Amino acid sequence: MPTYLYRCRECGPFDTSRPLGTAAATEPCPVCAVPAPRLFTAPRLNRAAGPLTRAHEQSLRSADEPDVVTTPPPAAPARTTHDPRHARLPRP
Template sequence: MATYAYRCQDCGPFEVRLPMGTAGAATGCPACGSPARRVFTAPGLGRSSPALSAARAREERSQEAPEVVTRVTPERPEHPALSRLPRP
């Protein structure tokens, strides 16, 4: 879904969410119903960290082809820093 911006002569700007490529040159204003012209704006693109991008890609892949665990992972040795913690 993409967000398209329109401007009504009476009510001002508003946004409509439609499938990409289906927005017309005009649509009815949700407040008053009069025709509103489409306003072209800069796309809302953003950059994210490589770790976040990798996590999103992994999550998207898991919807179609989840990673399946076939064996139990071996027990990891206790971290050395944990031995310095106070014990009850």
């Protein structure tokens, strides 16, 4: 749902969410209830954040071009700790 920006002359800018194409020319200010005119801003057409975009693209790519694996992944290095209290913890 898009967010529309309005500016109250007394209270400043505020935004409101409305279904696409249903934004009114004026919107009552949430503080003083005076009708505030709508401000027109650049549409937010930018893409999602970097890691989210990469994960989404990887998900889409794996549907058509899954990664072919010929060997199991290398074993993770054993976790070592230097805290003596960890030696007293129960082991599986």
